[in-house]
Amino acid sequence: MTQVIDHARIRNRERDITGMLVWSGDAILQVLEGDIDAISALFARIEKDTRHRDVVLLAAVKADRGRFWRWPMGFARIGPEHGDLLVRSGGSDQLAPLQMNIEGALDLLEELAKAQPEDPDAGVGRPL
Numbered sequence: 001m002t003q004v005i006d007h008a009r010i011r012n013r014e015r016d017i018t019g020m021l022v023w024s025g026d027a028i029l030q031v032l033e034g035d036i037d038a039i040s041a042l043f044a045r046i047e048k049d050t051r052h053r054d055v056v057l058l059a060a061v062k063a064d065r066g067r068f069w070r071w072p073m074g075f076a077r078i079g080p081e082h083g084d085l086l087v088r089s090g091g092s093d094q095l096a097p098l099q100m101n102i103e104g105a106l107d108l109l110e111e112l113a114k115a116q117p118e119d120p121d122a123g124v125g126r127p128l
């Protein structure tokens with residue numbers, strides 16, 4: 001997963017894409033923000049990536065303002081210590097993306113992103 005994230009950070013900076021990914025070992029929840037064409041192209045590549053399976057698009061929304069513009073791709077490994085946060089985000093104490101509502105999922109991602117190193121140059125120039 002570290003390789004995926006390192007590569008994503010480099011590529012996303014080039015394409016003005018930002019976001020956050022959390023991984024429990026079993027499940028992944030990721031948000032991507034940026035230009036709609038760039039995101040569509042990236043999602044098509046991610047869908048075909050054989051390093052994971054059962055990719056589901058939970059939501060695609062036009063946002064007035066990005067929530068993740070400071071992170072070229074934040075990353076957090078979900079563990080037992082996140083049980084309370086997962087429950088507060090509207091899910092069970094395990095990461096179960098298909099059972100979360102979108103607001104809960106975004107709140108969880110943002111909460112965990114805040115503990116990540118920020119890149120002051122990420123997302124610069126992107127219309128919000």
Ligand SMILES: Cc1cc2nc3c(=O)[nH]c(=O)nc-3n(C[C@H](O)[C@H](O)[C@H](O)COP(=O)(O)O)c2cc1C
Binds near residue numbers: 007008019021045
């Ligand atoms: C869970 C997961 C998340 C990924 N997220 C990104 C991402 O945010 N940005 C990215 O460029 N590639 C991401 N990738 C990698 C892409 O699937 C793909 O390998 C990459 O876009 C290849 O294109 P490139 O070599 O031109 O960068 C992700 C892969 C996986 C498995």
